[in-house]
Amino acid sequence: xxxxxxxxxxxxxxxxxxxxxxxxxxxxxxxxxxxxxxxxxxxxxxxxxxxxxxxxxxxxxxxxxxxxxxxxxxxxxxxxxxxxxxxxxxxxxxxxxxxxxxxxxxxxxxxxxxxxxxxxxxxxxxxxxxxxxxxxxxxxxxxxxxxxxxxxxxxxxxxxxxxxxxxxxxxxxxxxxxxxxxxxxxxxxxxxxxxxxxxxx
Amino acid sequence: xxxxxxxxxxxxxxxxxxxxxxxxxxxxxxxxxxxxxxxxxxxxxxxxxxxxxxxxxxxxxxxxxxxxxxxxxxxxxxxxxxxxxxxxxxxxxxxxxxxxxxxxxxxxxxxxxxxxxxxxxxxxxxxxxxxxxxxxxxxxxxxxxxxxxxxxxxxxxxxxxxxxxxxxxxxxxxxxxxxxxxxxxxxxxxxxxxxxxxxxxxxxxxxxxxxxxxxxxxxxxxxxxxxxxxxxxxxxxxxxxxxxxxxxxxxxxxxx
Numbered sequence: 001x002x003x004x005x006x007x008x009x010x011x012x013x014x015x016x017x018x019x020x021x022x023x024x025x026x027x028x029x030x031x032x033x034x035x036x037x038x039x040x041x042x043x044x045x046x047x048x049x050x051x052x053x054x055x056x057x058x059x060x061x062x063x064x065x066x067x068x069x070x071x072x073x074x075x076x077x078x079x080x081x082x083x084x085x086x087x088x089x090x091x092x093x094x095x096x097x098x099x100x101x102x103x104x105x106x107x108x109x110x111x112x113x114x115x116x117x118x119x120x121x122x123x124x125x126x127x128x129x130x131x132x133x134x135x136x137x138x139x140x141x142x143x144x145x146x147x148x149x150x151x152x153x154x155x156x157x158x159x160x161x162x163x164x165x166x167x168x169x170x171x172x173x174x175x176x177x178x179x180x181x182x183x184x185x186x187x188x189x190x191x192x193x194x195x196x197x198x199x200x201x
Numbered sequence: 202x203x204x205x206x207x208x209x210x211x212x213x214x215x216x217x218x219x220x221x222x223x224x225x226x227x228x229x230x231x232x233x234x235x236x237x238x239x240x241x242x243x244x245x246x247x248x249x250x251x252x253x254x255x256x257x258x259x260x261x262x263x264x265x266x267x268x269x270x271x272x273x274x275x276x277x278x279x280x281x282x283x284x285x286x287x288x289x290x291x292x293x294x295x296x297x298x299x300x301x302x303x304x305x306x307x308x309x310x311x312x313x314x315x316x317x318x319x320x321x322x323x324x325x326x327x328x329x330x331x332x333x334x335x336x337x338x339x340x341x342x343x344x345x346x347x348x349x350x351x352x353x354x355x356x357x358x359x360x361x362x363x364x365x366x367x368x369x370x371x372x373x374x375x376x377x378x379x380x381x382x383x384x385x386x387x388x389x390x391x392x393x394x395x396x397x398x399x400x401x402x403x404x405x406x407x408x409x410x411x412x413x414x415x416x417x418x419x420x421x422x423x424x425x426x427x428x429x430x431x432x433x434x435x436x437x438x439x440x441x442x443x444x445x446x447x448x449x450x451x452x453x454x455x456x457x
Contacts, residue, residue, distance in 0.1 A: 013297045017272045047322055116398055118324055118367070121203035121421065122246055122451045142204060142451040144277060146324045163202060186299065188241070188276050 002026040002199065003038035005065065007056045009045045009079070018185040018192060024199050030059050035068050040199065045079030049088040049104065049149070052079055053096065062097070069099050073176045073201045078147060081172070081179030090149050100174045102154030107147075111165035118148040123162040125170045125182070125190075131159050132201050133171065133178060136193035143170065143182040143191060150181065204451045205415050205443070206246035206422035207436055208400065209429040211236060213282075214253045216262040220427050230430050237270040240429070243436040245276065246451055249302070249370075249424060252282030253345070264296045271297020281329055285310070290317050294325075302327040302370060305343040308350050308357075311364055318365030326368075327400075328361035330354060332387055333374035339387055346374050358391045369395060370424065373403035378427060380406025383414045392419030400424050408434060408442045415448045 002019060004012060006028045019026040027034055035041055043065065045052050056062055068074065076084045085096045088104035096104070108117050127139035143162070150168045157172040162182070172179045178198065184191035211218045211233055218230045230236075237248055248270070252263040260283070271278055280293040281302030290301050301321075307313050307328060317326045331342040332354045339354035358369055371391055373384030383404045392399055398421040401414055405425035414423050428434045440450045 011294050011297075011299070013295065014271055014275065014299070017297070018275050021273055021275070046324075116396060116421075119203065120324060120367070120398055121206060123203050145203075185275055186277050192275060 001038045002040045002042060003034045004028045004042045004044060005035070005056075005061060005080075006030045007052075007059045007061065009047055009052045009055055011046070012044060015042065015044055015077070015185045018195060019199075022192060022196050022199065024195075030061065032061060032064050035061065035064050038068075039072055040201075041065065041068055041072065041074045043074060043076040043080035043083065045077065045083060047079060049079065049082060049090040049096075050092065050094045053083060053094055056083065066097055066099065069097075069177050070175070073178065073198065074099075075198050076177075076179040077185070078181065078183055081181050082149060082151065084172075084177060084179050085151055085154065088149065099177045100154060100157050100172055100179060102151050102157065102172075104149050105152045107150050107164070107166075107168070115165055118146055119150075119164045119168065120146045122187075123164065123168075123170075123182075125160045125162055127160045129159050131171075131173060133159070133173070133194060133197045135197040135200065137190060137197065141190040143184070143187040143194075145170075145182045147181060151179070202449060203421070204246070204449045205420075206400075207244075207411070207439060207450065208247045208249055208422050208424040209240050209245050209436070210249040210251065210402070210424050210426045212251045212253050212426065213263055213266055215259055216266055218430065219253070220430055233266045234269045236430070237274045240436065241274045241276060244440055244451065245436050246422070247277045247279065248274065249279045249281065250298075251302075252280065255283075264292065267293060267298060268296040279327055281327070284313075286313070287316060287320060290321060290325075294321065300325050300327050300368070302329040304329040304331065305345075307361070308341065308343050308352065311360065314361060314364040314366050318367070323365050323367035326366050327370060328358075328366040328368070329370040329372065330357060330361075331372050331374055332384075334387075339390060342374060346377075354387070355391055355394055358395045362395050362397050366397060368398045368400060370400040370402055372424075376404030377402075379404055380428065382406065382410045383423070385413070385417065388414075388420060389417060392417060398422070405434075408439050411439060412443060412446045412448060415443070
Protein backbone atom coordinates (compact mmCIF):
# COMPACT_ATOMS: atom_id res chain seq x y z
CA UNK A 1 0.00 0.00 0.00
CA UNK A 2 1.28 3.44 -1.00
CA UNK A 3 0.10 6.37 1.09
CA UNK A 4 -0.15 9.68 -0.78
CA UNK A 5 0.00 12.48 1.79
CA UNK A 6 -2.92 14.84 1.38
CA UNK A 7 -2.17 18.15 3.10
CA UNK A 8 -4.34 20.37 0.95
CA UNK A 9 -1.65 21.31 -1.55
CA UNK A 10 -2.36 20.65 -5.18
CA UNK A 11 -4.33 18.30 -7.26
CA UNK A 12 -3.88 14.64 -6.43
CA UNK A 13 -6.21 13.29 -9.10
CA UNK A 14 -3.57 12.41 -11.68
CA UNK A 15 -1.11 11.04 -9.13
CA UNK A 16 -3.64 8.65 -7.62
CA UNK A 17 -4.95 7.81 -11.12
CA UNK A 18 -1.48 6.92 -12.33
CA UNK A 19 -0.85 4.63 -9.35
CA UNK A 20 -4.22 2.95 -9.93
CA UNK A 21 -3.46 2.67 -13.65
CA UNK A 22 -0.29 0.74 -12.69
CA UNK A 23 -2.43 -1.58 -10.57
CA UNK A 24 -0.92 -0.29 -7.32
CA UNK A 25 -2.85 -0.12 -4.11
CA UNK A 26 -2.87 3.46 -2.84
CA UNK A 27 -4.64 5.69 -0.39
CA UNK A 28 -4.78 9.50 -0.45
CA UNK A 29 -4.73 10.39 3.20
CA UNK A 30 -4.05 12.86 5.99
CA UNK A 31 -4.26 10.20 8.73
CA UNK A 32 -1.21 9.18 10.73
CA UNK A 33 -2.40 5.52 10.93
CA UNK A 34 -2.31 5.26 7.14
CA UNK A 35 1.28 6.49 6.98
CA UNK A 36 2.28 3.98 9.66
CA UNK A 37 0.49 1.13 7.87
CA UNK A 38 1.74 1.98 4.37
CA UNK A 39 4.83 0.34 2.94
CA UNK A 40 5.68 3.43 0.89
CA UNK A 41 4.85 7.12 1.10
CA UNK A 42 4.53 9.76 -1.61
CA UNK A 43 4.70 13.43 -0.67
CA UNK A 44 3.25 15.51 -3.54
CA UNK A 45 2.94 19.28 -3.72
CA UNK A 46 2.55 22.33 -5.93
CA UNK A 47 2.59 26.00 -5.01
CA UNK A 48 4.83 27.96 -2.66
CA UNK A 49 7.27 26.38 -0.18
CA UNK A 50 6.35 28.44 2.89
CA UNK A 51 2.65 27.84 2.42
CA UNK A 52 3.17 24.12 1.87
CA UNK A 53 5.36 23.51 4.91
CA UNK A 54 2.85 25.44 7.04
CA UNK A 55 -0.02 23.31 5.75
CA UNK A 56 1.95 20.11 6.31
CA UNK A 57 2.67 21.22 9.88
CA UNK A 58 -1.03 21.97 10.39
CA UNK A 59 -1.95 18.37 9.54
CA UNK A 60 0.29 17.30 12.43
CA UNK A 61 1.98 14.78 10.11
CA UNK A 62 5.43 16.39 9.83
CA UNK A 63 7.09 14.30 12.54
CA UNK A 64 5.43 11.13 11.29
CA UNK A 65 6.72 11.76 7.76
CA UNK A 66 10.24 12.34 9.13
CA UNK A 67 10.16 9.17 11.24
CA UNK A 68 8.63 6.98 8.56
CA UNK A 69 11.22 8.20 6.03
CA UNK A 70 13.83 6.25 7.99
CA UNK A 71 11.78 3.06 7.85
CA UNK A 72 10.24 2.92 4.37
CA UNK A 73 10.78 4.40 0.89
CA UNK A 74 9.41 7.91 0.53
CA UNK A 75 9.11 9.87 -2.73
CA UNK A 76 8.67 13.63 -2.76
CA UNK A 77 7.36 15.05 -6.04
CA UNK A 78 7.98 18.61 -7.30
CA UNK A 79 7.37 20.90 -4.30
CA UNK A 80 7.13 17.70 -2.22
CA UNK A 81 10.74 17.03 -3.25
CA UNK A 82 11.83 20.54 -2.32
CA UNK A 83 10.32 20.13 1.15
CA UNK A 84 12.78 17.28 1.81
CA UNK A 85 15.78 19.64 1.91
CA UNK A 86 17.16 21.69 4.81
CA UNK A 87 15.74 25.00 3.73
CA UNK A 88 14.26 27.07 0.90
CA UNK A 89 14.92 30.65 -0.17
CA UNK A 90 11.50 31.07 -1.81
CA UNK A 91 9.98 34.38 -0.61
CA UNK A 92 12.17 34.62 2.51
CA UNK A 93 13.80 31.68 4.20
CA UNK A 94 11.88 28.59 5.29
CA UNK A 95 13.02 25.51 7.11
CA UNK A 96 12.40 22.20 5.31
CA UNK A 97 12.16 18.65 6.58
CA UNK A 98 15.95 18.22 6.61
CA UNK A 99 15.82 14.68 5.20
CA UNK A 100 18.29 15.47 2.40
CA UNK A 101 21.15 17.99 2.81
CA UNK A 102 20.76 20.94 0.46
CA UNK A 103 18.98 24.18 -0.15
CA UNK A 104 16.20 25.21 -2.53
CA UNK A 105 17.07 28.39 -4.47
CA UNK A 106 15.65 30.44 -7.35
CA UNK A 107 16.66 29.24 -10.83
CA UNK A 108 16.58 32.83 -12.05
CA UNK A 109 19.73 33.70 -10.04
CA UNK A 110 21.81 31.06 -11.78
CA UNK A 111 20.72 30.78 -15.39
CA UNK A 112 20.95 32.86 -18.55
CA UNK A 113 18.31 35.60 -18.20
CA UNK A 114 17.14 34.88 -21.77
CA UNK A 115 15.77 31.52 -20.62
CA UNK A 116 12.16 31.42 -19.58
CA UNK A 117 11.10 30.92 -15.96
CA UNK A 118 9.46 28.65 -14.88
CA UNK A 119 11.47 25.79 -16.30
CA UNK A 120 8.40 24.27 -17.91
CA UNK A 121 8.02 21.44 -20.36
CA UNK A 122 9.73 18.22 -21.35
CA UNK A 123 13.45 17.85 -20.69
CA UNK A 124 15.84 14.92 -20.88
CA UNK A 125 16.67 13.20 -17.60
CA UNK A 126 20.31 12.06 -17.60
CA UNK A 127 21.26 9.38 -15.09
CA UNK A 128 24.36 10.21 -13.01
CA UNK A 129 24.27 7.37 -10.51
CA UNK A 130 22.62 4.00 -11.07
CA UNK A 131 19.72 3.13 -8.79
CA UNK A 132 16.84 0.64 -8.61
CA UNK A 133 14.44 3.48 -9.48
CA UNK A 134 15.87 3.38 -13.03
CA UNK A 135 14.98 -0.31 -13.47
CA UNK A 136 12.58 0.52 -16.35
CA UNK A 137 14.08 3.86 -17.44
CA UNK A 138 16.75 4.71 -20.00
CA UNK A 139 19.03 7.69 -19.44
CA UNK A 140 18.01 10.58 -21.70
CA UNK A 141 14.28 9.93 -21.76
CA UNK A 142 12.09 13.02 -21.41
CA UNK A 143 10.21 13.97 -18.24
CA UNK A 144 7.84 16.89 -17.56
CA UNK A 145 8.91 19.81 -15.35
CA UNK A 146 7.16 22.88 -13.99
CA UNK A 147 9.19 24.80 -11.41
CA UNK A 148 11.01 28.08 -10.71
CA UNK A 149 13.15 26.95 -7.76
CA UNK A 150 15.65 24.09 -7.67
CA UNK A 151 17.79 22.09 -5.29
CA UNK A 152 21.41 23.17 -4.74
CA UNK A 153 24.36 22.04 -2.65
CA UNK A 154 23.09 18.47 -2.76
CA UNK A 155 25.70 16.85 -5.06
CA UNK A 156 26.01 13.69 -2.96
CA UNK A 157 22.30 12.89 -3.33
CA UNK A 158 21.90 13.51 -7.07
CA UNK A 159 20.82 10.48 -9.10
CA UNK A 160 19.85 12.25 -12.33
CA UNK A 161 19.85 15.76 -13.77
CA UNK A 162 18.25 17.78 -16.56
CA UNK A 163 20.09 20.65 -18.20
CA UNK A 164 18.50 24.09 -18.24
CA UNK A 165 21.66 26.13 -18.54
CA UNK A 166 22.60 24.65 -15.14
CA UNK A 167 22.34 20.99 -14.13
CA UNK A 168 18.97 20.83 -12.39
CA UNK A 169 18.76 17.88 -9.97
CA UNK A 170 15.85 15.86 -11.36
CA UNK A 171 16.03 12.84 -9.08
CA UNK A 172 17.77 12.78 -5.69
CA UNK A 173 18.09 10.13 -3.03
CA UNK A 174 19.41 9.83 0.49
CA UNK A 175 18.83 6.52 2.23
CA UNK A 176 15.20 5.57 1.66
CA UNK A 177 14.19 9.10 0.72
CA UNK A 178 13.75 9.95 -2.98
CA UNK A 179 12.83 13.25 -4.54
CA UNK A 180 11.69 13.98 -8.11
CA UNK A 181 11.68 17.62 -9.26
CA UNK A 182 9.69 16.69 -12.37
CA UNK A 183 6.19 15.19 -12.37
CA UNK A 184 6.39 11.42 -13.01
CA UNK A 185 2.57 11.32 -13.05
CA UNK A 186 2.63 13.78 -16.00
CA UNK A 187 5.63 12.34 -17.83
CA UNK A 188 3.79 9.84 -19.97
CA UNK A 189 5.03 6.28 -20.21
CA UNK A 190 8.53 7.13 -18.93
CA UNK A 191 7.06 8.64 -15.77
CA UNK A 192 4.81 5.65 -15.17
CA UNK A 193 7.84 3.37 -15.44
CA UNK A 194 9.66 5.40 -12.77
CA UNK A 195 6.63 5.14 -10.45
CA UNK A 196 6.43 1.40 -11.10
CA UNK A 197 10.11 0.98 -10.17
CA UNK A 198 9.61 3.07 -7.01
CA UNK A 199 6.71 0.84 -6.02
CA UNK A 200 8.96 -2.22 -6.39
CA UNK A 201 11.82 -0.86 -4.25
CA UNK B 202 16.97 21.96 -22.73
CA UNK B 203 13.21 22.00 -22.86
CA UNK B 204 11.84 20.47 -26.04
CA UNK B 205 9.37 22.13 -28.39
CA UNK B 206 5.89 20.82 -27.71
CA UNK B 207 3.28 19.51 -30.12
CA UNK B 208 -0.23 19.90 -28.74
CA UNK B 209 -3.45 18.58 -30.25
CA UNK B 210 -6.53 20.52 -29.30
CA UNK B 211 -9.87 18.83 -28.82
CA UNK B 212 -13.03 20.93 -29.00
CA UNK B 213 -15.61 19.00 -27.02
CA UNK B 214 -19.33 19.56 -27.39
CA UNK B 215 -21.96 17.33 -25.81
CA UNK B 216 -19.34 14.71 -25.06
CA UNK B 217 -17.94 14.56 -28.61
CA UNK B 218 -14.90 16.07 -30.36
CA UNK B 219 -15.96 18.55 -33.04
CA UNK B 220 -14.12 20.84 -35.45
CA UNK B 221 -14.97 24.04 -37.32
CA UNK B 222 -13.27 26.21 -39.95
CA UNK B 223 -12.62 29.91 -39.21
CA UNK B 224 -14.56 29.29 -35.99
CA UNK B 225 -17.68 28.19 -37.92
CA UNK B 226 -19.21 25.10 -39.55
CA UNK B 227 -18.98 22.68 -36.62
CA UNK B 228 -18.60 19.01 -37.56
CA UNK B 229 -18.64 15.85 -35.42
CA UNK B 230 -15.26 14.04 -35.36
CA UNK B 231 -14.74 11.43 -32.64
CA UNK B 232 -14.98 10.13 -29.10
CA UNK B 233 -12.69 12.28 -26.93
CA UNK B 234 -11.38 9.45 -24.76
CA UNK B 235 -10.43 7.32 -27.75
CA UNK B 236 -8.85 10.31 -29.38
CA UNK B 237 -6.87 11.20 -26.24
CA UNK B 238 -5.58 7.62 -26.10
CA UNK B 239 -4.52 7.81 -29.72
CA UNK B 240 -2.69 11.11 -29.16
CA UNK B 241 -1.01 9.83 -26.02
CA UNK B 242 0.35 6.85 -27.96
CA UNK B 243 1.43 9.03 -30.88
CA UNK B 244 3.64 11.19 -28.68
CA UNK B 245 1.56 14.32 -28.10
CA UNK B 246 3.30 16.41 -25.43
CA UNK B 247 0.16 17.81 -23.95
CA UNK B 248 -3.57 17.82 -24.64
CA UNK B 249 -5.91 20.79 -24.69
CA UNK B 250 -9.64 20.36 -24.18
CA UNK B 251 -12.01 23.16 -24.99
CA UNK B 252 -15.47 22.85 -23.58
CA UNK B 253 -17.68 24.46 -26.21
CA UNK B 254 -20.98 23.35 -24.73
CA UNK B 255 -23.21 25.98 -23.27
CA UNK B 256 -25.79 24.03 -21.25
CA UNK B 257 -25.43 22.72 -17.72
CA UNK B 258 -25.99 19.21 -19.03
CA UNK B 259 -23.17 19.77 -21.54
CA UNK B 260 -20.83 20.88 -18.75
CA UNK B 261 -21.60 17.75 -16.77
CA UNK B 262 -20.84 15.58 -19.81
CA UNK B 263 -17.63 17.53 -20.27
CA UNK B 264 -16.36 16.90 -16.73
CA UNK B 265 -17.16 13.20 -17.22
CA UNK B 266 -15.03 13.22 -20.37
CA UNK B 267 -12.22 15.08 -18.60
CA UNK B 268 -12.26 12.62 -15.72
CA UNK B 269 -12.21 9.63 -18.07
CA UNK B 270 -9.24 11.07 -19.98
CA UNK B 271 -7.32 12.12 -16.85
CA UNK B 272 -7.72 8.62 -15.40
CA UNK B 273 -5.64 7.03 -18.11
CA UNK B 274 -3.65 9.68 -19.98
CA UNK B 275 -0.62 10.87 -18.02
CA UNK B 276 0.57 13.94 -19.88
CA UNK B 277 -0.40 17.52 -19.01
CA UNK B 278 -4.02 18.43 -19.69
CA UNK B 279 -5.21 21.98 -20.26
CA UNK B 280 -8.89 22.83 -20.11
CA UNK B 281 -10.59 25.92 -21.48
CA UNK B 282 -14.02 27.12 -22.48
CA UNK B 283 -16.50 28.93 -20.27
CA UNK B 284 -14.00 29.69 -17.50
CA UNK B 285 -15.31 32.83 -15.81
CA UNK B 286 -14.61 32.36 -12.11
CA UNK B 287 -12.42 30.63 -9.57
CA UNK B 288 -15.29 28.14 -9.11
CA UNK B 289 -14.84 27.21 -12.77
CA UNK B 290 -11.12 26.64 -12.10
CA UNK B 291 -12.01 24.39 -9.16
CA UNK B 292 -14.52 22.43 -11.19
CA UNK B 293 -12.01 21.39 -13.88
CA UNK B 294 -8.93 21.06 -11.66
CA UNK B 295 -10.79 18.61 -9.43
CA UNK B 296 -11.32 16.31 -12.41
CA UNK B 297 -7.74 16.14 -13.59
CA UNK B 298 -6.91 19.37 -15.46
CA UNK B 299 -3.37 20.60 -14.84
CA UNK B 300 -3.78 24.01 -16.43
CA UNK B 301 -6.81 26.14 -17.08
CA UNK B 302 -7.12 28.40 -20.06
CA UNK B 303 -9.02 31.68 -19.81
CA UNK B 304 -10.21 33.82 -22.71
CA UNK B 305 -13.46 35.85 -22.69
CA UNK B 306 -13.70 35.50 -18.90
CA UNK B 307 -10.34 37.27 -18.48
CA UNK B 308 -11.24 40.00 -20.97
CA UNK B 309 -14.37 40.95 -19.02
CA UNK B 310 -12.60 40.48 -15.68
CA UNK B 311 -8.77 40.69 -15.88
CA UNK B 312 -8.53 40.07 -12.11
CA UNK B 313 -9.50 36.48 -12.88
CA UNK B 314 -5.91 35.97 -14.08
CA UNK B 315 -4.28 37.41 -10.95
CA UNK B 316 -6.73 35.77 -8.54
CA UNK B 317 -6.24 32.36 -10.15
CA UNK B 318 -2.44 32.80 -10.28
CA UNK B 319 -2.43 33.61 -6.57
CA UNK B 320 -4.58 30.62 -5.67
CA UNK B 321 -3.23 27.94 -8.02
CA UNK B 322 0.13 29.32 -9.17
CA UNK B 323 0.99 30.95 -12.48
CA UNK B 324 1.85 27.61 -14.08
CA UNK B 325 -1.83 26.78 -13.88
CA UNK B 326 -3.13 29.86 -15.70
CA UNK B 327 -3.03 29.94 -19.49
CA UNK B 328 -4.19 33.08 -21.27
CA UNK B 329 -5.76 32.15 -24.58
CA UNK B 330 -6.12 34.93 -27.14
CA UNK B 331 -8.14 34.87 -30.36
CA UNK B 332 -6.46 37.45 -32.57
CA UNK B 333 -7.59 38.98 -35.86
CA UNK B 334 -6.35 41.84 -38.02
CA UNK B 335 -8.60 44.87 -37.93
CA UNK B 336 -7.54 47.98 -39.84
CA UNK B 337 -3.79 47.34 -39.61
CA UNK B 338 -3.90 46.37 -35.94
CA UNK B 339 -4.18 43.05 -34.15
CA UNK B 340 -7.39 42.91 -32.14
CA UNK B 341 -8.44 40.46 -29.47
CA UNK B 342 -11.79 38.81 -30.10
CA UNK B 343 -14.12 37.34 -27.48
CA UNK B 344 -17.06 34.91 -27.46
CA UNK B 345 -15.36 32.28 -29.59
CA UNK B 346 -14.13 34.78 -32.17
CA UNK B 347 -17.47 36.50 -32.70
CA UNK B 348 -16.94 39.78 -30.89
CA UNK B 349 -14.22 42.40 -31.50
CA UNK B 350 -13.27 43.66 -28.04
CA UNK B 351 -11.22 46.51 -29.52
CA UNK B 352 -8.33 45.40 -27.27
CA UNK B 353 -4.97 45.62 -28.98
CA UNK B 354 -3.39 42.14 -28.88
CA UNK B 355 0.23 43.05 -28.06
CA UNK B 356 -0.89 45.22 -25.13
CA UNK B 357 -3.29 42.54 -23.87
CA UNK B 358 -0.55 39.87 -23.98
CA UNK B 359 1.75 42.13 -21.93
CA UNK B 360 -1.07 42.82 -19.52
CA UNK B 361 -1.73 39.07 -19.14
CA UNK B 362 1.93 38.53 -18.34
CA UNK B 363 1.91 41.26 -15.70
CA UNK B 364 -1.26 39.86 -14.13
CA UNK B 365 0.49 36.53 -13.62
CA UNK B 366 -0.49 34.24 -16.50
CA UNK B 367 1.98 31.38 -16.91
CA UNK B 368 1.60 30.79 -20.63
CA UNK B 369 -0.12 32.35 -23.62
CA UNK B 370 -1.92 30.62 -26.49
CA UNK B 371 -1.95 32.81 -29.59
CA UNK B 372 -4.70 31.75 -31.93
CA UNK B 373 -4.94 33.52 -35.24
CA UNK B 374 -8.52 33.80 -36.48
CA UNK B 375 -7.16 34.88 -39.88
CA UNK B 376 -5.27 31.62 -40.41
CA UNK B 377 -7.50 29.26 -38.36
CA UNK B 378 -8.64 26.21 -40.29
CA UNK B 379 -7.11 27.50 -43.55
CA UNK B 380 -4.08 25.18 -43.30
CA UNK B 381 -1.79 27.68 -45.03
CA UNK B 382 0.73 27.95 -42.19
CA UNK B 383 0.93 29.69 -38.83
CA UNK B 384 0.46 33.45 -38.58
CA UNK B 385 4.16 34.30 -38.25
CA UNK B 386 3.81 38.13 -38.37
CA UNK B 387 1.28 38.10 -35.52
CA UNK B 388 3.35 35.60 -33.50
CA UNK B 389 6.46 37.75 -33.94
CA UNK B 390 4.63 40.94 -32.95
CA UNK B 391 3.74 39.39 -29.61
CA UNK B 392 6.83 37.19 -29.17
CA UNK B 393 9.06 40.25 -29.21
CA UNK B 394 7.46 41.80 -26.13
CA UNK B 395 6.36 38.86 -23.97
CA UNK B 396 8.75 36.50 -22.20
CA UNK B 397 6.19 33.85 -21.18
CA UNK B 398 6.06 30.48 -22.94
CA UNK B 399 4.06 30.97 -26.15
CA UNK B 400 1.88 28.41 -27.88
CA UNK B 401 1.09 29.10 -31.52
CA UNK B 402 -2.28 28.07 -32.88
CA UNK B 403 -4.23 28.40 -36.10
CA UNK B 404 -3.17 27.55 -39.61
CA UNK B 405 -1.09 24.36 -39.43
CA UNK B 406 -1.57 22.35 -42.62
CA UNK B 407 1.62 20.36 -43.11
CA UNK B 408 4.83 19.38 -41.27
CA UNK B 409 6.76 22.23 -42.92
CA UNK B 410 4.47 24.73 -41.19
CA UNK B 411 5.78 23.48 -37.85
CA UNK B 412 9.45 23.59 -38.89
CA UNK B 413 8.89 27.17 -40.07
CA UNK B 414 7.13 27.97 -36.78
CA UNK B 415 10.06 26.75 -34.69
CA UNK B 416 12.61 28.77 -36.64
CA UNK B 417 11.24 31.59 -34.47
CA UNK B 418 12.81 30.69 -31.14
CA UNK B 419 10.32 32.59 -28.95
CA UNK B 420 7.68 29.96 -29.75
CA UNK B 421 7.56 27.00 -27.36
CA UNK B 422 4.74 24.91 -28.77
CA UNK B 423 2.54 24.39 -31.80
CA UNK B 424 -1.11 23.61 -31.36
CA UNK B 425 -3.45 22.19 -33.99
CA UNK B 426 -6.70 20.30 -34.27
CA UNK B 427 -8.02 19.48 -37.74
CA UNK B 428 -4.88 18.11 -39.37
CA UNK B 429 -4.22 15.83 -36.39
CA UNK B 430 -7.83 14.66 -36.03
CA UNK B 431 -8.08 13.64 -39.70
CA UNK B 432 -4.61 12.03 -39.45
CA UNK B 433 -3.55 14.12 -42.41
CA UNK B 434 -0.49 14.77 -40.22
CA UNK B 435 0.42 12.11 -37.64
CA UNK B 436 2.23 13.48 -34.60
CA UNK B 437 4.63 10.55 -34.67
CA UNK B 438 5.72 11.37 -38.25
CA UNK B 439 5.71 15.10 -37.57
CA UNK B 440 8.13 14.64 -34.66
CA UNK B 441 10.48 12.48 -36.71
CA UNK B 442 10.42 15.13 -39.43
CA UNK B 443 11.10 17.94 -36.94
CA UNK B 444 13.91 15.99 -35.34
CA UNK B 445 15.51 15.58 -38.79
CA UNK B 446 15.15 19.34 -39.24
CA UNK B 447 17.17 19.83 -36.04
CA UNK B 448 14.23 20.83 -33.83
CA UNK B 449 14.49 19.56 -30.24
CA UNK B 450 11.37 17.41 -29.80
CA UNK B 451 10.49 14.61 -27.40
CA UNK B 452 10.85 11.32 -29.24
CA UNK B 453 12.58 8.92 -26.84
CA UNK B 454 10.27 6.74 -24.84
CA UNK B 455 7.29 7.16 -27.14
CA UNK B 456 8.16 4.75 -29.94
CA UNK B 457 9.10 1.72 -27.79
